[in-house]
Amino acid sequence: MVKVEINGQVVEAREGDMLIDVADSASISIPRFCYHKKLSIAANCRMCLVDVEGAWKAVPACATPVTDGMKVNTRSPKAIAAQKAVMEFLLINHPLDCPICDQGGECELQDVAMDYGDDVSQYSEAKRIVGDRNVGSLIQTDMTRCIHCTRCVRFGQEIAGLKELGATGRSEWMEIGTYIEKSIDSELSGNMIDLCPVGALTNKPFRYKARSWELKAHPTVAPHDSIGSNIFVHTRNGEVMRVVPRENEAINETWIADRDRFSCEALHSADRLTQPKVKAEGHWSSMDWSLALQVTVEKLKPYLANPEQIAILLSPNSTLEEVYLVKKLANALGINNIEHRLRQQDFSADQYGINQTLAMRLADVEALDSVLVIGGHLRKDLPLLNNRLRKAQLNGCEVNVVNPSGLDYNLGIEHQVDTLSLVSELASILKAANELVDQDNQVELAAVTFNATHTAIANSLIKGKKSALMLGLIAQADVHYSKILQLASQLAQTTGSSFSDLPAFSNTVGANLILASNSADLTNWLANGKKVFINVGIEPEFDCLLADQALRAMQQAELVINLTAFDSVSQQNYADIMLPIAIFAENAGTLVNIQQDWQSFKLFASAKGEAKPAWKVLRVLGNMFDLEGFDYTNTAEVLAEIKALNLSIKQPDYQCNLDLSVITPTPSSLVPCYSVDGMVRRSPALQATPDAQLTNPLN
Amino acid sequence: MVELNLCCYRNNHLDKSWDIDTYISQGGYQVWKQVLSGELTPQEIIDEVKVSNLRGRGGAGFPTGLKWSFMNRHSPGQKYIVCNSDESEPGTCKDRDIMRYNPHQLIEGMAIAGYVIGASVGYNYIRGEFWEPYDRFTRAIMQAREAGMLGNNILGSGWDFDLNTHQGAGAYICGEETALLESIEGKKGQPRFKPPFPASYGLYGKPTTINNTETLASIPMILAKGGDWFAKLGVPGAGGTKLFSMSGHLEKPANYEIPMGTPFKDLLSLAGGVWKGRELKAVIPGGSSTAVLPADKALAMNMDYDSIAKAGSFLGAGSVIVMDDQTDMVKSLERLTWFYYDESCGQCTPCREGTGWMYRVVKRIRQGKGRPEDIETLKDVSGKITGRVICGLGDAAAIPVASFLQHFEHEFRHYIDHGCSIFDRA
Amino acid sequence: MSSVDTLNIIQGDVKKRIDRWLARYPVDQKQSAVIPSLRIVQEVNGGHLTKEIMDQVAQYLEMTPISVYEVATFYSNFEHQPVGRHKICLCTNISCMLRGSDELLDYLKTKLDVDVGQVTEDGKFSIKKVECLGACVNAPMMQIDKTFYENLTEQRLDEILDSLE
């Protein structure tokens, strides 16, 4: 530790820390534009110039490491003269269009100009004007406002792993952009909006919708993937306007995925179901809630005599409270068929137990030195886990993959096996690993052969001090998922690696906790049909892996009850009752993420029309069925009840009775990242991106 | 009488002076052989260079021996020696003639420098427009390889050294050493923030020493004749001869290699004096980045660092731009401000924004549309750039503005008051 | 020149020339060859670059296209608009200006009947004003293609232009 004096105040710091960080930690503010703690140091804006004793000129605080005894003045005449000069230079070519700029009110340039700018500039020449290019549906550019801090360029290069923006030309003609007309395609691209200190890059769907000072920020949790990114939702008069990241080093750092930022458009979708609807003799009519629920109870009652006839399909993005109440209600009515793992078809490993979590903290991923990803397109499915992995890779971690071909990686892959048969490749790697550690090979592996790549992957895992195996959505969708689990867990053991069967959705972990003890056989229900389906927060025909079967099952069922936020033609075709539920910001509850953080959030936006949070609907249904214990007044009470159960995940013991004799390749089951749930399917901005083009069933 | 061409240009007058045979006939590659045979240790070489008082010829005048001592020869991993032949500073064209007429001396100098700092690979960065020098130098490398002066296990010494040329493509900023490294790495030539310095983080992130062409080409002679010989050619604090590019209003503009400390007057008469019998008005002594001096100050100075500094300017790269009494100083400054505006890399705010601002104001004045406050604005803007930029280009852009105004403000004032130059008075 | 396959420009001789440059740099530093590669494809393409050929350089050197555009727009030797068969680069910087480059430029413009940045009707010449080319002691000067022409006068200029095909 060293001691530094800033403006007379003595501050302790680690030697070599940059002056700007040290000042920040002591709450001494130094103006800056190009500096960002998550990006490399560029020191190009020169806004952070400060006065260091002994230096003849002012030095940039962002690029000056502290030394013991250093004396710094951030407000001396020399420092202020430098800061004012830079401010003046920045403003000469910056348009004075703050009144119509979307960044107005949250513009770093505007803020700093208030403090350091002079009111009148002597500059009287013509200002630079820069032409804009369309960079896609998510980001609006106004490059005349750009101050060339290059944060966005560095973000692309360093974080997104995809250099899409650059600075072309030189001198005053230097322009930030794509140079040619080209969309920005990173799944993390929206973060550039936050990074841009001015109004050059702004949120396109949000454009001209509201001024920043009219907005109220509400902390909550992103509802799409198992990272559970922390976000702020900005509302105006109770209406959701946009989403921005909320910093949490342990989870999402300062980033969020585009999915988490832009899906909020769906809240205002024309598809929103705003009133309960019931079908009678082929005709839909809207009803008030009490009548609709009465109809629901009446229609359901005859089937309760034989509850085996009934199956409940539940969104893995449902809150913990919702899952719990579904289960509580169902079990009280004798219904045992509940499932949320809709993108899975082989459930035979359930007998060993279920553990879909990350076997470490997210931050620890950065310290791994060897990883094998099996059947997972992490970049698109779990973008911020991928970001951690990318950092690990840049630190020297070897990342290996066994995946279908054609996936687009944004990090260096050490060894890659392209396959549609994960099981056979995994068996080969396991056999190679066994040989490497001189372990007797099991008889089941007798017929298995392996090649140099298999050995290289096994070796990478063995020699890695911190090595990890990770299974993704593609593996989970495999017809041989249970065999993959068995092989992978053995491979983890043999190579001394941790093993994570990665949960994909925002409450996969929570739903597993609550539903683990339920017997489930989704594949069978869909293939052979059930008389009654109750769907909570899903569209089975899109959210189930076996989509065609699911649709057929719905169409053939006698009664389909959908608790849903969205109306659609296909639902109208097969459902009998549609009950409008609240989603995202309109709801309160708890989500359990990949590293088992229980994150509760509050309701702060009014639900569309008469939509109600699902937990309230379930509570009322409980009451209407005269069931005990459905008198909750808020989600906190439900949560307390769940906590009292002391649920925990037990590490499965995948006993080995491997049968590798009939292995059929599984057709690739890649889930397009902008089709994973009803919300993202209804974000026009996301749907206009290349990532969505091929795949959205609604398109 | 001034003695000419004792070091870098010593062979230029010979027939086919660029040929390896010519070079060897003049004692070329002898030092390199000595070095390889172990007769001269790296430390002895550094000491000799220190004795020679050789200061970097790229413009900054940094003592070469000291620079070399920053490199740890024995640290593991690749190291590089890089020669800066970007030569793009207006007024400068001395390195071109080293490559055209004495390329082997540069090769020998680079090889020795590489040996001293432990670099087995070198690059010579030649500006993109220099085709003839590029061809001569590249051919010289091939000759040197064939003659066994470069390559693996050179002359059985166990030492490897190979040399390549790299071509620029039109960017003054690539003369700045870290921009030059970026450029070799295949990027835009945008200077890096220092520290770290190239000696610890240079080409491809490896320890690197960068020297100017003239600096490196001086090395074989320093070692052949002794540091003392070289030091004594010059003045205390600046040894050797120096190449001066004499351009502008002269009868005999040319490159002259003369001892440091030669009176400017003598150099001027070497170059035939001011052309057309006119009077001297002003001199830019070290290239466009050094302050302009009025005739009286120039005529009183000697051509070495201290003397020129005392006169109020800098020796720079030895690029002497001579202006006669008919020169329009406003127009001259307009040209220089345009240059820095055009060549700013665009990276840091004061330089990107300030160079254009200065150019626009000077241009406006020259067009007869100047305003009374313009002179203050120019002084203010140039002052606001200075010391607040990443590299020397921004500072260099401010110098002409400040110095032209310091010595020739009345010409600017005349334009502002009358809308025309002092010569259009009548 | 017209027979250039711009969709597959890095082949045959062009590829060989680029590969020779690549050999000068460490194997994992292909990007180092971007300037020479752009220069070669520009030359083969008749003097200017297009998005298509820059993209091919990007692919060949394993760079992102934008990184190639950055380089191609930073260095002034690269052209993004068609130029004449001979690109006349006249230095107008200080040392040349002091010795009459402005007058020479006017002469050139009148003679060829084109402005700076334009191509003559027969496609033979285009004029470019350039910064100091490092031949100041022989001012005024110009570069045409790879050759420096120094100590220019109007008469010399006539002779030089006449001598070019």
Ligand SMILES: Cc1cc2nc3c(=O)[nH]c(=O)nc-3n(C[C@H](O)[C@H](O)[C@H](O)COP(=O)(O)O)c2cc1C
């Ligand atoms: C804008 C700028 C342009 C420069 N151009 C050149 C150049 O063309 N040639 C050169 O040798 N040094 C040039 N330099 C100086 C180099 O940065 C560096 O100091 C020099 O090459 C070191 O070599 P030396 O120690 O042998 O002088 C330039 C510096 C700046 C700031």
Ligand code: SF4
């Ligand atoms: S667009 Fe914004 S983030 Fe990018 S360089 Fe310009 S000011 Fe910086």
Ligand code: FES
């Ligand atoms: S924040 Fe330090 S130079 Fe930009």
